Amino acid sequence: EAGVAQSPRYKIIEKRQSVAFWCNPISGHATLYWYQQILGQGPKLLIQFQNNGVVDDSQLPKDRFSAERLKGVDSTLKIQPAKLEDSAVYLCASSPRTGYGYTFGSGTRLTVV
């Protein structure tokens, strides 16, 4: 079974620029999650989709972050404008049902300078 695909693997941008990350979940997984992992911390949930609907985005900084999951498959996460504190690894995960069988992608490592 193919895993969760994410791109790009690495991204370096200047503060106030915008950036977008892409995730393709495991086929058939209805639930998709974006997590932010800052160095030395555990992953923190940003947003959770069930098919193409948002289940929880309470921890997403909506003034600068946005995410969508068109057609209930691929998802994109955007940051505009980026701040220095957004430097982190952005992990996408999918699961066949909520809370179980998570598979993480390799992540996108973002550095904001």
Add this chain to the structure above:
Amino acid sequence: RKEVEQDPGPFNVPEGATVAFNCTYSNSASQSFFWYRQDYRKEPKLLMSVYSSGNEDGRFTAQLNRASQYISLLIRDSKLSDSATYLCVVFLDTGRRALTFGSGTRLQVQP
């Protein structure tokens, strides 16, 4: 108070040693519990689920104490390959309905 708290370590142990990690969680309604392993600059991967009756997988034993809201992981006969960060994870089937991760405990097994 953090939802999931762990000692960040690092725990430096020699090969063959037994090491134990602890974790506490704040929401008594949490329903499912897991230990994930994260290698350096890699994504987290499920190590094992944690059940109220305790469970064992080879050299790894996980325990759950719901009354104390406490989870533990015991690793026996440590191998160099066990060096990683171990993340304590809880799931609450209301509200957020997603896995909540602790900050992790770093283990370094030395030859």
